[in-house]
Amino acid sequence: MKIAGIRLDLIVPGVCGLALLFGLPIFLDLFSLLQVTLYAIMAILALSLAFIWGYGGILCLGHSAFFGLGAYAYAIAVINIGESTAPFLIAILVPTLAAAAVGYFMFYGRISDVYVGVMTLTLALILFNVVNSTSGAQYHIGKAPIGGYNGLPNVPGLNVPFDPDNSLDPGDMYYLCMGLLIVVYFGLRWLLTTRFGRVAVAIRENEKRVEFIGYDSRLHKLATFTIGGGLAGLAGCLFVNWGAYVSPTTFSMMQSAQVIIWVLVGGVGTLFGPMIGAVALSWLTVEVGSQQLIDANLLFGAILLVFVLLVPRGIMPVLIDRVWGRISLPRRPVFTAPPVAAREGKR
Amino acid sequence: MILEIDDLHAGYGRIPILNGVSFGVGEGEAVGILGHNGMGKTTLLRALVGQLPLTGGHLRFAGKEIGRDPSHRRARAGIGYVPQGRAIFPALSVYENLRMGYxxxxxxxxxxxxxxIRAIFPRLDKLLDRAGGALSGGEQQLLSLARALCGKPKLLLLDEPTEGIQPSIIEEIIEILRQLHRFQNLAIIVVEQSLDFIAQLSERVLLLQKGTITREVSPKQLANASLLDDLAGVGE
Structure with a gap:
């Protein structure tokens, strides 16, 4: 998407991201800033699923498994270690390894797409039930109780790396979460321009075709799934820091369903759309939660129905169609050739 | 021999389709495979590229046993495949489809x-930024061929490349393949129902019936349609 040779698809999100990063703290009060921090965390979670589902073609029905693992890994590690540098890394590493292990059996076992969805959903349900039933004092990892259905309150927050006395305040957390959102968004954008990204998209199109032109689809799917799992874990880690509390609901089906709805509403096959979906629907959750008239789950169900039936491609592709009069994002060429003159110059 | 097939058996589930196929392809040799529908032509190519597991026999490529290798390893070893129905990536541009093949x-x-590859396919060179799915059937077939050639194969497998293609592009495909065969020593196995295409491209033709090679004929014999009809039911 270029106007006068300028890549608007890079410039617009970049400028918006930086404007939000530095502009919002000037205009918003602390409560609103905390809410925006939560939206940024949820947007990272949405990006993790948008990458593996929208680009890798892997529908992970139990994405909350990795979100919850990240949250619990951080909470348990930080209670034991007392300083957040290593726990932050552990919170990303644990779900990454879990995604790699589960993905290995799923993709190298050549399990079909439907069963991949079922397996991930089962994983989330197992984790939910296991963690939910560990409320006794006998269930602990090191100094940290697992907490069962009560969850883990008063989880120590992030501090400046290797400086436990210097904790991040809510303002710092905002900058961290918003900054990480920008990094994750542009990181994924970059990844999709690499050979790995092209192959991931091609696998989504047709796995067999990719194999007979020389790529190991199993390995690429595993890598895509693992990256998505790691990013969900990062979101989980930030989430527990945002509220200083983690409970088994991070593994819940509702949590998994929410992420799927965010991506679906925003637009499968885009990165920007799911972020918008996450922010808009998270905001709606907060607003609906503050009144007694409409049940939030009912509202989400209605939104899902409306989008599946009336806007199946999601907001972003439709907006782009309307604004730019172009073919939808998933259908248009994801990557285009460099100018012919440039190609010939390199020859 | 670039490819040696010895008593190859393969099928779909418990249904055997190939029942002991044996033949070889020399370096830079072009071999045509003729057979009626359902005789196992596509199954043979799918077994050669690893899309279908072998249930018996041996498959050697460039002197190495590859019968248990996955598809991607065979492609990297130098087996290019242009499947029936083109199998391009419709959402990727022509240029990106070519990059995928490298x-x-x-x-x-x-x-x-x-x-x-762009120099070999001037028709595609003008369409580099267009989505693969927006190309005509003939252009998609050219793209599928070009993509396979980007992998610099030593052996190219073509599955009914003329199916539903306009005559001008068929001529173009024949000319390109002849050039590559002659000047780059590219070995070719082509499965086709078009006798004319096979006759123009192949040095020898194998008849496949009920999952086995029943006879070898010269391209000149393909002019005798009644003979072929008797042999393999493909004369008409």
Missing amino acids: IPRGEESEEGTIND
Whole structure:
């Protein structure tokens, strides 16, 4: 998407991201800033699923498994270690390894797409039930109780790396979460321009075709799934820091369903759309939660129905169609050739 | 021999389709395979590229047993495949489809390889930024062929490349394949129902019936339609 040779698809999100990063703290009060921090965390979670589902073609029905693992890994590690540098890394590493292990059996076992969805959903349900039933004092990892259905309150927050006395305040957390959102968004954008990204998209199109032109689809799917799992874990880690509390609901089906709805509403096959979906629907959750008239789950169900039936491609592709009069994002060429003159110059 | 097939058996589930196929392809040799529908032509190619597991027999490529290798390893070893129905990536541009076909081997850069292919396919060169799915059937077939050639194969497998293609593009495909066969020593196995196409491209023709090679004929014999009808039911 270029106007006068300028890549608007890079410039617009970049400028918006930086404007939000530095502009919002000037205009918003602390409560609103905390809410925006939560939206940024949820947007990272949405990006993790948008990458593996929208680009890798892997529908992970139990994405909350990795979100919850990240949250619990951080909470348990930080209670034991007392300083957040290593726990932050552990919170990303644990779900990454879990995604790699589960993905290995799923993709190298050549399990079909439907069963991949079922397996991930089962994983989330197992984790939910296991963690939910560990409320006794006998269930602990090191100094940290697992907490069962009560969850883990008063989880120590992030501090400046290797400086436990210097904790991040809510303002710092905002900058961290918003900054990480920008990094994750542009990181994924970059990844999709690499050979790995092209192959991931091609696998989504047709796995067999990719194999007979020389790529190991199993390995690429595993890598895509693992990256998505790691990013969900990062979101989980930030989430527990945002509220200083983690409970088994991070593994819940509702949590998994929410992420799927965010991506679906925003637009499968885009990165920007799911972020918008996450922010808009998270905001709606907060607003609906503050009144007694409409049940939030009912509202989400209605939104899902409306989008599946009336806007199946999601907001972003439709907006782009309307604004730019172009073919939808998933259908248009994801990557285009460099100018012919440039190609010939390199020859 | 670039490819040696010895008593190859393969099928779908418990249904055997190939019942002891044996033949060889020399380096730079073009072999045509003729057979009526359902005789196992496509199954043979799918077994050769690893899309279908072998249930028996041996498959050697460039002297190495590859019968248990996955598809991607066979492609990297040098087996290119142009499947029936083109199988391009419709959401990717023509240029990106070509980039997908490039297999890094340290000999030539991706840029250089694609530029070579662009020179061979001038029709595609004008369409580089167009989505693969927006091309005509003939252009998609050219793209599928070009993509396979980006992997610098030693052996190219073509599954009914003329199916539903306009005559002018069929001529173009024949000319390109002849050039590559002659000047780059590319070995070819082509499965076709078009006798004319096979006759123009192949040095020898194998008849496949009920999952086995029943006879070898010369391309000149393909002019005798009644003979072929008797042999393999493909004369008409």
